Amino acid sequence: RKRCIRISTGSKQLDAALNGGFQTMSLNEVYGEFRCGKTQLAHTMAVIAQLPKEMGGAEGKVAYIDTEGTFRPERIMEIAERFGVDPDQACENIAYARAQNTEMQAELLDGLAASFATNEYRLLIIDSVMSLYRTDYVGRGELSERQQVLGQFLRRATQMAEEFNLVVLMAHTSPNDSTNQVMSDPGASALFAGVDGRKPAGGHILAHASTTRLLLRKGRGEERVAKIVDSPDCPEREATYIITTGGIND
Ligand code: ATP
Numbered sequence: 001r002k003r004c005i006r007i008s009t010g011s012k013q014l015d016a017a018l019n020g021g022f023q024t025m026s027l028n029e030v031y032g033e034f035r036c037g038k039t040q041l042a043h044t045m046a047v048i049a050q051l052p053k054e055m056g057g058a059e060g061k062v063a064y065i066d067t068e069g070t071f072r073p074e075r076i077m078e079i080a081e082r083f084g085v086d087p088d089q090a091c092e093n094i095a096y097a098r099a100q101n102t103e104m105q106a107e108l109l110d111g112l113a114a115s116f117a118t119n120e121y122r123l124l125i126i127d128s129v130m131s132l133y134r135t136d137y138v139g140r141g142e143l144s145e146r147q148q149v150l151g152q153f154l155r156r157a158t159q160m161a162e163e164f165n166l167v168v169l170m171a172h173t174s175p176n177d178s179t180n181q182v183m184s185d186p187g188a189s190a191l192f193a194g195v196d197g198r199k200p201a202g203g204h205i206l207a208h209a210s211t212t213r214l215l216l217r218k219g220r221g222e223e224r225v226a227k228i229v230d231s232p233d234c235p236e237r238e239a240t241y242i243i244t245t246g247g248i249n250d
């Protein structure tokens, strides 16, 4: 019988706000403006997921679907050193794949089922989940098709999270201001309604699919702020964190 496990984020404050971290068997969305640490969180959790449970890990391997080419093995190695694990081993435990379009993104997900069936994997990262849908389906005319294809992808991801006892961590960049180009993308408003942390409008397909949503923003100085939005088992609350050489920290 599968038992739900929580994986730490690297920040004690953020873990506390999440009742111990992100849960397996769930889809989790991390969103917010550029450079607020979504990719850094993904790298940090890719290492922590491998650690013993006493250290916030899940003793598992990690699958990493990268749509923007922002994965950096050197960062994994630096984060591994923080936690006292072998940097090469940490990299070897991450199955990395670069997706160039939405079709490939969906194929990669399907292709991972065989690996996940070994029961060695506990974390699936998709960074970013939305960017290729935005470039493959441009304009208002393609919005309904985009929603449909994205919906299929998210349903498959949800199913895999449950079947294979995985934390699915999906990042996507969303603007905090109206000058961002995403908002001038016709049709994007339906997908990105609620980016400021309010409840999303009906039709926000990604928000509906996600179990826990984390909205990140820049705080004072080096500080970053994470706000938990729409979680089934956590109240809406905020936690601060910083980005260090060793990854996300307090
Ligand atoms: P985007 O929406 O563009 O994908 P993001 O939310 O994924 O953005 P990240 O790439 O996770 O953003 O975060 C970038 C930030 O991480 C930068 O502010 C950078 O200074 C910081 N950062 C990256 N590497 C290090 C490091 N080794 N030490 C400290 N800070 C770092």
Ligand code: MG
Binding pocket: 038, 039, 040, 070, 127
């Ligand atoms: Mg990023």
